[in-house]
């Protein structure tokens with residue numbers, strides 16, 4: 177859209193007036209008054225989020241003209257897809273000046289790990305084990321999104337995942353409920369910034385509620401069948417954390433729980449979400465998940481689907497319009513449906529007030545919005561986050577690269593810019609720093625050949641790579657999967673690198689030169705061959721805009737790697753699911769001579785790389801351990817202290833991890849449960865005491881009587897460097913005084 181100079185000035189002026197901070201009571205009265213003036217159809221309009229096309233391919237039911245008509249009649253209150261301000265301005269103006277009550281639209285988008293400045297994919301961000309850094313990243317994401325007209329992001333994604341075949345692992349914080357809860361809190365704080373009406377923040381939406389990550393076989397949208405205990409102990413935890421942090425929206429997942437799709441599941445949407453977890457914000461369906469309950473065979477038609485969902489507690493419907501099309505008639509027949517519609521509409525309107533949209537519908541709609549993107553300090557944090565998320569998996573005296581080394585840079589990711597990762601928002605591949613550019617920036621003496629494409633190679637490509645590598649001291653082999661091989665609807669049965677890339681790696685191996693594999697992926701891949709055959713492995717994930725800069729600085733030792741795995745890496749596909757916090761069995765494989773234990777004949781049970789694992793160039797010695805007490809009563813705190821020495825000449829980060837193991841309890845509990853972690857930078861040749869704390873409630877678990885309690889029991893408290901590398905354990909008893 178071309179703005180005239182006058183219009184530009186006018187919009188820039190109306191876009192930033194100081195917004196009143198309205199009290200909840202004031203908002204309640206305003207919303208109540210508004211609802212009284214609205215028709216049922218208009219109320220239903222507030223329960224409908226439609227799409228404005230252009231950027232996405234939307235469902236067959238959607239036409240641009242339809243959206244315009246819906247907005248003007250007040251029959252659509254929220255929009256997805258206005259990823260830039262021209263559209264946002266036009267649609268908002270339509271809603272405010274032409275719809276019956278002038279109610280502003282809620283402009284929502286999927287801004288997942290970056291708006292225009294691309295941050296690492298969320299699984300990599302979780303691996304920073306640095307909630308403060310993730311919060312800083314989320315603030316930037318919110319700032320860029322807000323300044324391009326988005327008022328709410330469908331993020332953070334809080335699904336716990338144990339199966340790397342599922343493409344959506346890249347959006348998640350991995351397999352651990354504690355880490356995911358810390359990340360949930362960081363994202364919500366960063367997005368919402370304790371002030372929804374601010375010009376720099378956006379509303380957050382915790383998704384996909386709940387247990388979507390437990391889809392069988394890693395197949396997207398698939399069946400979920402888990403116990404209530406697992407639901408509560410594992411899958412609900414990060415949602416509870418997001419709600420405590422004040423998240424304003426929760427999105428229902430596509431899957432069933434106990435046979436009932438979440439979108440129509442009263443137990444989850446009302447009893448647990450509202451009554452137990454205390455959520456007062458808006459619930460939203462996933463993309464057409466309301467009418468998908470027909471496919472789940474629990475509703476025969478859209479009218480029945482709509483009724484089931486609103487009764488269950490689902491406020492806002494995305495894309496499909498079963499509420500809008502069918503609930504008016506139902507409301508006329510049944511007063512209960514009418515009051516449910518009013519309640520849901522009140523929640524949506526309250527959110528719009530809280531976001532400041534009634535006070536300034538054009539909040540953050542600027543013609544010159546691109547000026548708010550990719551600022552130098554944003555790129556700095558993007559670089560810091562990317563560096564902190566890289567995981568050094570193996571290093572046999574090859575890294576950091578010697579300054580004098582001649583490096584052969586080979587592989588499909590050697591000069592690739594396709595490193596933003598799925599759900600990249602507006603981040604552009606062309607803004608990214610490729611690995612080759614990064615290494616050049618570090619002044620590395622380079623020779624280069626592709627050697628292979630992602631899925632295909634040829635003898636001449638391989639020969640060229642061999643020739644190039646022959647004259648080098650070390651090979652940096654940049655491999656991986658396509659950035660859209662993970663993400664939504666990107667499930668895979670085979671998570672090895674492609675045959676072409678394996679062929680290239682094997683042929684290079686025959687040269688007997690040291691190889692450092694740099695692996696780009698949105699999920700854990702099977703790396704057993706690399707563990708056995710190459711000298712170094714750096715797991716890059718998809719690091720975003722500053723990708724090549726971060727990796728090159730790490731390979732050359734400017735950055736000392738500190739990223740860890742938020743998900744266990746299986747040795748083979750047959751091991752999946754493999755995750756550290758599994759339950760014990762009656763036959764743990766502790767005695768190798770006993771045949772009848774819970775194990776494989778052809779593989780260890782343990783993953784190739786466990787949760788919490790990651791190497792540093794520094795060498796740390798854990799010299800002394802202290803615990804403040806061996807008994808813990810309600811309101812008590814346990815202090816755990818570790819003296820760590822950095823025995824190297826490089827500054828580096830340690831990550832201390834505290835796990836607990838219940839030695840007896842009314843139900844079987846995981847062999848290890850992460851309960852605290854702390855990342856600390858220790859200067860070269862220095863030592864430091866690191867303190868961590870546990871509370872009585874940290875030992876709680878959903879027990880046999882359905883109570884969340886530590887019971888009066890014995891526990892092992894362990895401190896380690898990963899879920900498998902434990903340095904010290906103490907016995908601790910929980911008591912009621």
Ligand code: BGC
Nearest residue numbers: 256286330383384462463664
């Ligand atoms: C995804 C959600 C997303 C929504 C809106 C769905 O297909 O599952 O994560 O927020 O689309 O784009």
